[in-house]
Amino acid sequence: MENDSDFNQYMISFKYQFKSYLRTKRFLGLFIFTLIISVGITALILHDEYSMLKAGTPLFYFYNYLEGFATDLVVIIGAFFGGDIISTDTGTNAAYYTLVQPVRRSVLFLGRYTAALISSFVIVFVYFLIGIISSFYLYGTVTSVIFESLGIVVLFLAAAISFASLFSGIFKGQSSGIIVSVLLLFIGFPIIDEFVGAIGGIDPLFSLDFAGHIMYLIFEKPYPAAKVVGPAGFGGSGAAAARVSSFVGYTFNPTVMQGIGVLIAYMAICGIIAILLYTRRQIEG
Amino acid sequence: MEISFNNVSKNYSKFKALDDVSFHYNGHGAIGYLGPNGAGKTTTLKVMTNLLHPTSGTAELNGIDVNKHPKRAMLNVGSMIETPTPYPFLTVKESLQFVAELRGIDKKTMESRIDEFYDALKLPPLKSRMGQLSKGQRQRAVFASVLISDPDIVILDEPTSGLDPFERKIFRDFILKLKKTKLVFFSSHILSEVSETCDDVIFINHGKILKQGKIEEISQEFNTSAVSVEFLKPVDDSMVKQLDTIGSGVLKTEGRTAVIKFSGKESDRAEILQDVIKLAPVISYTSYGSDLEYAYISILGEK
Numbered sequence: 381m382e383n384d385s386d387f388n389q390y391m392i393s394f395k396y397q398f399k400s401y402l403r404t405k406r407f408l409g410l411f412i413f414t415l416i417i418s419v420g421i422t423a424l425i426l427h428d429e430y431s432m433l434k435a436g437t438p439l440f441y442f443y444n445y446l447e448g449f450a451t452d453l454v455v456i457i458g459a460f461f462g463g464d465i466i467s468t469d470t471g472t473n474a475a476y477y478t479l480v481q482p483v484r485r486s487v488l489f490l491g492r493y494t495a496a497l498i499s500s501f502v503i504v505f506v507y508f509l510i511g512i513i514s515s516f517y518l519y520g521t522v523t524s525v526i527f528e529s530l531g532i533v534v535l536f537l538a539a540a541i542s543f544a545s546l547f548s549g550i551f552k553g554q555s556s557g558i559i560v561s562v563l564l565l566f567i568g569f570p571i572i573d574e575f576v577g578a579i580g581g582i583d584p585l586f587s588l589d590f591a592g593h594i595m596y597l598i599f600e601k602p603y604p605a606a607k608v609v610g611p612a613g614f615g616g617s618g619a620a621a622a623r624v625s626s627f628v629g630y631t632f633n634p635t636v637m638q639g640i641g642v643l644i645a646y647m648a649i650c651g652i653i654a655i656l657l658y659t660r661r662q663i664e665g
Numbered sequence: 666m667e668i669s670f671n672n673v674s675k676n677y678s679k680f681k682a683l684d685d686v687s688f689h690y691n692g693h694g695a696i697g698y699l700g701p702n703g704a705g706k707t708t709t710l711k712v713m714t715n716l717l718h719p720t721s722g723t724a725e726l727n728g729i730d731v732n733k734h735p736k737r738a739m740l741n742v743g744s745m746i747e748t749p750t751p752y753p754f755l756t757v758k759e760s761l762q763f764v765a766e767l768r769g770i771d772k773k774t775m776e777s778r779i780d781e782f783y784d785a786l787k788l789p790p791l792k793s794r795m796g797q798l799s800k801g802q803r804q805r806a807v808f809a810s811v812l813i814s815d816p817d818i819v820i821l822d823e824p825t826s827g828l829d830p831f832e833r834k835i836f837r838d839f840i841l842k843l844k845k846t847k848l849v850f851f852s853s854h855i856l857s858e859v860s861e862t863c864d865d866v867i868f869i870n871h872g873k874i875l876k877q878g879k880i881e882e883i884s885q886e887f888n889t890s891a892v893s894v895e896f897l898k899p900v901d902d903s904m905v906k907q908l909d910t911i912g913s914g915v916l917k918t919e920g921r922t923a924v925i926k927f928s929g930k931e932s933d934r935a936e937i938l939q940d941v942i943k944l945a946p947v948i949s950y951t952s953y954g955s956d957l958e959y960a961y962i963s964i965l966g967e968k
Contacts, residue, residue, distance in 0.1 A: 383769035403754040476749035663716040
């Protein structure tokens with residue numbers, strides 16, 4: 381049978397998984413959630429900072445718009461779509477349908493991975509679309525840097541999905557991988573980044589969330605410095621505040637190359653480990 | 666078409682789920698795989714389809730080691746293990762297309778087979794989503810996916826478990842049809858189903874093969890050699906005395922029924938019927954117990 385090449389099977393796996401994703405409540409729910417959040421954030425910043433934004437540029441607007449929630453959005457959506465790529469088989473009886481077919485598990489995985497990537501990109505794009513519409517509203521134009529940012533988003537999503545798929549290979553239950561990935565990416569990494577970077581003074585280049593910041597840092601001209609040292613900005617006044625502000629705080633920013641490198645490393649390493657876990661997983665029932 | 670299990674063992678730490686299991690089948694026909702719950706039936710079928718890896722030994726389908734080359738080995742094999750749940754958001758038709766496309770079936774053949782199975786297997790509406798189907802409907806849809814590539818080997822794990830009599834009949838009739846050209850290997854609890862459809866049978870318990878062979882030979886070996894006669898009136902002592910002179914004598918009586926032993930020869934069985942009719946009006950005259958059932962109890966019960 382000449383039609384059963386790995387590439388054909390990859391496309392088939394992608395096609396049916398994508399169809400399936402588009403019909404899930406997960407897709408619809410995250411789509412609506414993103415729409416509400418993006419409209420809400422837009423309304424808030426336009427209401428609070430209209431004159432400042434109006435006096436600025438599309439670059440300035442996008443930096444402010446994306447800096448607020450885009451990183452969280454990408455990791456949440458990546459975790460939701462990647463967190464059950466493997467456990468959808470092992471945690472349900474789907475394995476008895478899919479894994480008895482003459483197809484490599486790695487091929488099945490890659491098809492699903494691509495479907496997850498495209499589905500999640502469609503949702504994240506809604507966030508960008510609202511930003512683009514706002515930019516047109518404010519300035520009558522949009523910056524071309526948005527395309528670079530979208531490229532980074534694809535890579536960031538790919539890395540987040542790989543990271544989450546690793547947990548879908550470790551845990552048997554479908555929801556376990558999603559929950560652990562969301563907790564780590566949404567809460568775990570930001571806390572660790574804060575301790576290691578802002579307080580410890582160590583560049584948190586190991587962090588996926590940190591690397592993902594390049595998607596909005598590229599809107600800042602000139603590109604921000606890799607390391608900024610200054611008094612910790614706890615605010616307030618008086619003697620207590622003076623003591624507090626004597627602490628030195630650090631702000632780290634990944635360079636574009638560092639960010640891309642870390643995202644690619646997450647995507648490749650986690651993805652390969654996830655494939656190995658999937659390939660070796662036995663269906664014990 | 667060939668299935669070979671060569672000294673396959675499967676251990677879960679200290680528990681031996683399969684213990685040196687070997688069998689070999691070649692050519693078309695149906696093989697029944699019998700054993701109580703936990704005997705190792707599903708484990709065998711999972712090793713056979715690469716869902717589990719054997720601790721030792723090899724499982725081969727059409728001469729290809731299924732654990733080393735699963736893609737090649739499964740190409741001409743359709744299987745239904747446990748209760749498969751296809752993607753719940755895909756329709757019945759899409760689920761069938763998914764399998765057909767993965768197996769490289771061209772669109773025209775796929776469409777004609779879907780049409781064929783829609784009638785023959787009484788499939789649910791093709792646009793209904795898999796997640797909305799009843800167990801029986803889903804089982805029939807999955808069975809259609811097993812057959813859609815017209816595989817040489819069909820592996821089924823208790824295919825009629827939990828189905829209604831109508832659905833069981835569909836499966837049974839299909840197995841009878843399939844075994845004329847394919848090698849069908851299926852586990853079952855339903856002995857009548859196995860005796861009606863299978864040519865060979867394997868008994869397994871505690872992960873060990875206890876007996877295997879042709880159904881007729883095993884039935885012959887465990888032949889109950891008795892007939893059950895139901896009379897119009899209750900069997901009294903005087904009748905028992907007379908019945909004792911027929912065949913090899915009375916095995917037991919209960920109410921209007923008497924069980925009479927005999928040699929097992931067809932001619933003797935016919936003679937017994939003629940004799941009992943002379944004693945009193947007979948309502949029914951049947952074999953006492955199923956030979957396979959007797960074999961099952963004898964083989965698995967003694968271990």
